[in-house]
Amino acid sequence: MQMHGGPNDFVFLVEDWKGRRVGMSYTTYESHRDKHAEVPVYLEEARQTIADPDIVHEADNGGVFLSRFGLGRSLYQGCWLTVVVHYPESGLGRVATFYFARSLPRRPVLEQRAQ
């Protein structure tokens, strides 16, 4: 896992549930690291959520909210892990942010994959 670099360096790359490549760039990671304590701790769980979300909600600009339940520990038990991914017209999907929430996005459901 690379932990230094620029917009084309990634802290992780993963195939999403549809087989598309998605990455979280180091610059995006760096924007979170000093403010969001959960982000460095839950990178692997964010990967899992992208690869195998429980539910997919529509976001603006062709993006999606990918949510998975049960990955949080301690303070985050009983929360959803939600990853916001943007898909440019070409190239990799990009993680904009990820976070724990008590509720799912209030957006149209695109796909429900788990009960």
Added chain:
Amino acid sequence: MNDQEILNPTEPLDWEAVGRANLGLGERLFQAGLSIAYDEEGDTLFAAIGANQAYDAITEEILTNVFVRIGPASLEIVGFIILNFASDFLAHNKLAMEAIGNWFKDLRAMGGTVILEGSDAKRVEALLQIALFR
């Protein structure tokens, strides 16, 4: 039964309790200031109360693309996230621009600080300055 009822076994956040826990938000902002980072690649703005403090927080959407970060135990608001910040929030939402301007003006009038962090923050500095000095 809709999907939320099937999939969401958690209790919803108690917003009244959040309100009670944040009666001192203005004072905390005054004391600690607000640090802002902008990720151009994701077009996402991150704001946190205080500088160089990483908070554990749950994140809830309060307006479209505007999220508040809340300490899971304290229920104190510790920051905000705004998605599609330059492309939508600032570019298309004059009301939001005005609200941000008033908010920053109040914060500065109280002697609070606003810190723009990193090179990407500089890229939206012009947009933020418009809000800051309206």
